[in-house]
Amino acid sequence: MTQDTTTPSEAKNEGIYDAIIIGAGAAGVGVAIALTHAGVENYLLVDRDHVGSSFESWPAETRFITPSFPSNSIGMLDLNSIAIGVSPAYSMRVEHPTGQEYAKHLQSLAEFFELPIMENTNITSIEKEGEKFLLKTENSTLVAKNVVWAGGEYQYPSQGGFIGSDLCLHNSLVEKYGDLPGDDYLIIGGYESGIDAAYHLAKKGKKVKVFDANCPWGDESSDPSISLSTFSYERILDPMFEENVELFGETKIYSVTHKDGVYEITTEEGEKYRTKERPLLATGFSGGHKFVSHLFEERPDGFLSLTEQDESTITSGMYLCGPSLRHDGHIFCFIFKYRQRFGIVAEAIASSSDIPTEEFVAAYKSWGMYLDDLSCCGQECLTC
Helix, strand or coil: CCCCCHHHHHHHHCEEEEEEEEECCHHHHHHHHHHHCCCCCCEEEECCCCCCCCHHHHCCCCCCCCCCCCCCCCCCCCCCCCCCCCCCCHHHHHCCCCCHHHHHHHHHHHHHHCCCCCCCCCEEEEEEECCCCEEECCCCCEEEEEECCCCCCCCCEECCCCEHHHCCHHHHCCCCCHCCCCCCCEECCCCCCHHHHHHHHHHCCCCEEEEEECCCCCCCCCCCCCCCHHHHHHHHHHHHHHHHHEEECCCEEEEEEEEECCEEEECCCCEEEEECCEEEEECEECCCHHHHHHCCCCHHHEECCEECCCEEECCCCCEEEEEEEEEECCCCCCHHHHHHHHHHHHHHHHHCCCCHHHHHHHHHCCCCCCCCCCCCCCCHHHHH
């Protein structure tokens, strides 16, 4: 792994970065590559752990729901790619990679593109003074003209918001479903993570009940941000899933209690379900964007207000990339969605340094990595 060994103190003494990207996951590495392609050289990619560490933390059995396919030869980018001309399927020979496999892919990209990385560096605060951003670490301060928040979501699990939710085990903390003890599980949350957990437990012969406040397995939307992916629907049809899993849609959880070694889930309708095993919480993630919310206006739904360049509407030079990205009602929570905005951010930062971007924009548009027209980016356009 190529890594910038410059300490924060040395970095500050060397001057001001044109941009600092926080988070070395899919969004951070992707936008860093875009900045490189746009001609920006004086930037830094910072992560409190290391490249791809969040993906490494996935349960061992969990795989990407989006398939990888080496279609670059016909000008169609692999769905799990974050860089033009790159196909994870070609390099990994895997259609649905695990988190651990994808982390290695990100690390190989960082090495290939020689990205300037500062790992094991925790940003404790970000403030803007005049035209400069001051990013404090545990040791010193980094200075930049622009900041891109690409912190992702996996480090910020949602706790569900009901009584006793802290008694549950969030799926992001499971190392391997096959190692979980017992034979009877209750899962709260029936979107992708919940179905994934239920599938792997069912394949081990365990009995599973899945509860969801909505009914994602019954939603007819073609948007995978709302309804289940085809990959998950196929799993639901697996004989062992059908035999061992019960799905409870439109079922909100009121509370979870633990007494005499038994966990009891009570729904808002008063129905009760018991198990000796700790219930699994698959309620998603609250998002790391809250760390920088003081630099953005907040939308009514809790997400951040952005300009057409994915820049803060109140703090110039502060950008957002990754699964927390929202524009109007459009959700960019998957890699193949939010990667289309890397070029937008890279162009804005390059232009602020008077770097010509015409060729860069043309190249990214040709690969479908520059989505600047949101008038018809909803998934339902695919069914027209």
